Amino acid sequence: MNGNTGKIINVDLGKGSIETELLPEEYYTKYIGGSGLAAKLFWERGNISADPLSPEAMLIFMNGPFAGLKLSGASRNSVAGRSPLTGNWGDSSCGGYFAPELRYAGYDGIIIKGKAEKPSMLLIEDEKINILPAPEYWGKGTEEVNKAIKNKYGKNYRVLVIGPAGENLVKYSIILNEGHHAFGRAGFGAVMGSKNLKAIVVKAAGKNMNLADPEKYEELRAELNPKIKEALASDVMRENGTAANLEGGVVSGDVPIRNFTSNYWEEMGQELNGGILTEKYLTKRRVCAYCSIACKRVVEVKEGPFAIPEGPGPEYETITALGSLIGSMDLAAVCKASRVCNDIGIDTISAGGTIAWAMEAFEKGDITENETGGIKLLWGDMATVIDKILPDIAARKGKLGILLSEGSLAAALKTGKDSVNYTVQCKGLEVPMHDPRGGGHGLALAYAVSPRGACHVASPMLFMEMGACFYPEIGFEYELEPMTDENKAETAVIAVALGAIENSACFCQFADREIAIPEWVGLFNSVAGYNWDASDMMKAGTRVFYLKRLINYLFGRTAKDDALTPRMLEPARDGEPEGVFINFEGMKNKFYELMDMDTVKGIPSIKKLEEYGMGVEAKRVWRET
Amino acid sequence: MEYWKDENEPIKAFVKLFEAAMVDAELTGGLKKVNQLILFDYTEDGPNCSFWVDCRKGELKVGPGKPAEPPDMTMSLSADDAHRSWSNKLNPVMAITRKKIRVKGSATGLLKLAPKLKKVAAIYVTVLKDLGWEDKILA
Known part of the structure; x- marks a missing residue:
C-alpha cells in the first residue's frame, strides 16, 4: 500500500495481547483514513451498547494517508470511538509529532480494547510492541510524565499521555502529545484512564514511506510548502498565534463573552489578543512536525499572582474559553489556567464552557454555595478557577468538582431549574x-x-x-x-x-x-x-x-x-x-x-x-x- | 476603471481619506499601532496610481506615489476594488483568497486596521462628498 501502511495494531489490555492486522485497501479508498477510517472500523467492530468507559469500549487512534510527509499541516491524526462526554460518536484530532512517528514505525493506527489490571503504558518500537507496567507515572501531571518518559527512553520517543483527570474519568479529559499538542475534545483521555493506560509511546528506527507517485508528489510539495508558508493567514499566525484576530472577532461579535450572554467587550479584545500575548509573554514559537506556520506559542509569565515558568502557551480557543467566556480579560491568568488544564489533562473548551454555565447558574441562584461546597462562583475570579475549581474537577473532589466533571449538560440536568436552556452545547459537547x-x-x-x-x-x-x-x-x-x-x-x-x-x-x-x-x-x-x-x-x-x-x-x-x-x-x-x-x-x-x-x-x-x-x-x- | 476617469482621481480621494482619518482620535490610535510603512499599489490601473501611509515611530504621514524607503507592507489591488474596500463593500478576506488583493510583507498590521473599516467607510463618504463626487458613493 502507498502513503498508508495498511497495517494497524490491535491491543487488548485485559488479555495482554497485541496483534497486527492488514486492512483491505477498499477501506481506505472508501473512508480515506483518520476519523473516517476509524468510523468504518467502529461500525464493524464496536460494541454499540458498551459504556464508553467500560473495558469493551474501543479506543481508536488513526493516521491519515499524509502522516509523515514533509508537508506543512499533514502531521496530524485522530482519536475516535464513543465519547464518554456525549455518549455519541466522538473524534478529536491532534497535531504534534505522534502521527509521523507511528507511520514511520509501520502503522496507520491502533485499536485498544480491554482494561489493564494495573497502570500501564504501550511502547511501540517498530515491530516490537509491548504493554509495560507504569505505576510510577499514575497520579502525576502530563508535564512530569512526558519529561520522565523522554528521560527514560530518549527525547525522540513520541509520547501521548493523560493527566490525573483522565485517570479519574473526568468526562472531558484530553490526551496530550509532547506536553503541548492535544486530542482535546470529546473526552478520550477518560477512555484511556478507564483502561488503566497512562501513556502510549512510539519510536521508529527509520523514516521510510512508500508513495504512489513520488515525482508527482514532490512537484506538489514544492508548490504547496511555500504557498502555505507565505500565505497571509500563516504570516499572521506565525507572528501572533491563532488569537491574532481576536480583536476583529470582538468587533464582528464572534467572540463569546460570559457564557454567550454578550457579543461585545472592547477592552477584552484589546487585552486578550494574540499581539498582546506576543508582546507580553511569548518566548518562543513552536511547530507541529514539518509545518512552516509555527502557530504554537511558548510563554512565560515572569511575575504577579499568575506567574508561570516557560512552557506551552494558550491558543485562541483556550484564551477565549478561559478568558472572556468566564468573564476575565487577564491574559496572565489565562496563560496559567491553560497550563493547569494541560497538566491535569482537561479540555479547555469544555472546561471553560462548563465553568461559564456554573457561573451563570450561581449568578441566577440556580446553584448556591450549598451545591458548590461553599465556593463563590464569580465572573472573572481567576484565582478561584485556577486554585480551586480546575484542580477539584480533575480530582472529582468536592461538590462542585464532582458536578462539573461531567460537563455542562450533565451538570444542568442534575441542577434542573431550566438551567439546560443556558448551557451552550450541542449533543452534549x-x-x-x-x-x-x-x-x-x-x-x-x-x-x-x-x-x-x-x-x-x-x-x-x-x-x-x-x-x-x-x-x-x-x-x-x-x-x-x-x-x-x-x-x-x-x-x-x-x-x-x-x-x-x-x-x-x-x-x-x-x-x-x-x-x-x-x-x-x-x-x-x-x-x-x-x-x-x-x-x-x-x-x-x-x-x-x-x-x-x-x-x-x-x-x-x-x-x-x-x-x-x-x-x-x-x-x-x-x-x-x-x-x-x-x-x-x-x-x-x-x-x-x-x-x-x-x-x-x-x-x-x-x-x-x-x-x-x-x-x-x-x-x-x-x-x- | 469603473469608478474613476483617470489614475489621479483615486489617489486624490484616498490621500484625502487618510488625511481625514489622521485627525480622528480613534483611527489615529489604530493607525499608530500598525507601526509600518505601507504602500497601496494600484499601478495595474496606471503607473502613478499608488500612495503610501507611514505609521512608524508614533507619527502619521500620507503621500501620493511611492515612498522614499522600502515599504514594510505592500497591498496591491485595482483602484476600483480599493474604492469598494474603503467603502466597506469588499470582503477583504475573500478578496485576498481570490487574489484580488495581494499582500507582500508582514500583514499583522492589517488586522489592527480591519476592525476600523466601518469608521473609515463613514469618513470616506464625507471625503467623496467634499470632493463633489457623490456619484461615486456606493449604496
Whole structure:
C-alpha cells in the first residue's frame, strides 16, 4: 500500500495481547483514513451498547494517508470511538509529532480494547510492541510524565499521555502529545484512564514511506510548502498565534463573552489578543512536525499572582474559553489556567464552557454555595478557577468538582431549574469559541449537524462564511453574507464533505486553506494512489459524514438532536449582531432535504446510502422498516 | 476603471481619506499601532496610481506615489476594488483568497486596521462628498 501502511495494531489490555492486522485497501479508498477510517472500523467492530468507559469500549487512534510527509499541516491524526462526554460518536484530532512517528514505525493506527489490571503504558518500537507496567507515572501531571518518559527512553520517543483527570474519568479529559499538542475534545483521555493506560509511546528506527507517485508528489510539495508558508493567514499566525484576530472577532461579535450572554467587550479584545500575548509573554514559537506556520506559542509569565515558568502557551480557543467566556480579560491568568488544564489533562473548551454555565447558574441562584461546597462562583475570579475549581474537577473532589466533571449538560440536568436552556452545547459537547450569531449563521447549522456535537473543525463552514475558501471546481465560488441564512444549507452540503475529507486526511485546517481542490486530489493520488477525481473525493467525504450519522443513530441519536440550546438561538443582546435572528430551522430543513436525510431518524435514505455504496450499512439502520 | 476617469482621481480621494482619518482620535490610535510603512499599489490601473501611509515611530504621514524607503507592507489591488474596500463593500478576506488583493510583507498590521473599516467607510463618504463626487458613493 502507498502513503498508508495498511497495517494497524490491535491491543487488548485485559488479555495482554497485541496483534497486527492488514486492512483491505477498499477501506481506505472508501473512508480515506483518520476519523473516517476509524468510523468504518467502529461500525464493524464496536460494541454499540458498551459504556464508553467500560473495558469493551474501543479506543481508536488513526493516521491519515499524509502522516509523515514533509508537508506543512499533514502531521496530524485522530482519536475516535464513543465519547464518554456525549455518549455519541466522538473524534478529536491532534497535531504534534505522534502521527509521523507511528507511520514511520509501520502503522496507520491502533485499536485498544480491554482494561489493564494495573497502570500501564504501550511502547511501540517498530515491530516490537509491548504493554509495560507504569505505576510510577499514575497520579502525576502530563508535564512530569512526558519529561520522565523522554528521560527514560530518549527525547525522540513520541509520547501521548493523560493527566490525573483522565485517570479519574473526568468526562472531558484530553490526551496530550509532547506536553503541548492535544486530542482535546470529546473526552478520550477518560477512555484511556478507564483502561488503566497512562501513556502510549512510539519510536521508529527509520523514516521510510512508500508513495504512489513520488515525482508527482514532490512537484506538489514544492508548490504547496511555500504557498502555505507565505500565505497571509500563516504570516499572521506565525507572528501572533491563532488569537491574532481576536480583536476583529470582538468587533464582528464572534467572540463569546460570559457564557454567550454578550457579543461585545472592547477592552477584552484589546487585552486578550494574540499581539498582546506576543508582546507580553511569548518566548518562543513552536511547530507541529514539518509545518512552516509555527502557530504554537511558548510563554512565560515572569511575575504577579499568575506567574508561570516557560512552557506551552494558550491558543485562541483556550484564551477565549478561559478568558472572556468566564468573564476575565487577564491574559496572565489565562496563560496559567491553560497550563493547569494541560497538566491535569482537561479540555479547555469544555472546561471553560462548563465553568461559564456554573457561573451563570450561581449568578441566577440556580446553584448556591450549598451545591458548590461553599465556593463563590464569580465572573472573572481567576484565582478561584485556577486554585480551586480546575484542580477539584480533575480530582472529582468536592461538590462542585464532582458536578462539573461531567460537563455542562450533565451538570444542568442534575441542577434542573431550566438551567439546560443556558448551557451552550450541542449533543452534549460544549460549543467552541465562535458564536454563530456574530461569526456566521451557517456555523449554527454546522454545529448542529456535526456528528460529534458542536464543532468548528468538523467542517470549514467558519472559513467559508468569512471568505477564506474558493473552490470553483466543486461549486463553491459564490460569496456568502455571514449574517444571513442565504445559501448556508447549500454550503453546508459542501462543507460537511470537505470537513470529513480534512479530518479523515488528518490535515490542519489552517494549512489546508491554501490547498485547491485539484491539489487535494493530486495529493491523494500521488501519495496514496487512490486514483480519484474531485467527484470521487467529495463522495468519500460525504460517505464519511453519513457513516458517522449512522453510528449516532445506533446510539439513539436522531434528527431532534441536531439542535442548539435556547441561549444559542436567542438574538444577541449587544454588539454587531444585536437583535439579529438566526433562521436555524429553515437552514436545517433545507440541509436535510439536500442531503436526503430522514427528518425523524436524522439519517440518509436507503436510496442515498446505496448511491454512496453503503447498501449494507443501510440495511442495518433501516431494517426495522 | 469603473469608478474613476483617470489614475489621479483615486489617489486624490484616498490621500484625502487618510488625511481625514489622521485627525480622528480613534483611527489615529489604530493607525499608530500598525507601526509600518505601507504602500497601496494600484499601478495595474496606471503607473502613478499608488500612495503610501507611514505609521512608524508614533507619527502619521500620507503621500501620493511611492515612498522614499522600502515599504514594510505592500497591498496591491485595482483602484476600483480599493474604492469598494474603503467603502466597506469588499470582503477583504475573500478578496485576498481570490487574489484580488495581494499582500507582500508582514500583514499583522492589517488586522489592527480591519476592525476600523466601518469608521473609515463613514469618513470616506464625507471625503467623496467634499470632493463633489457623490456619484461615486456606493449604496
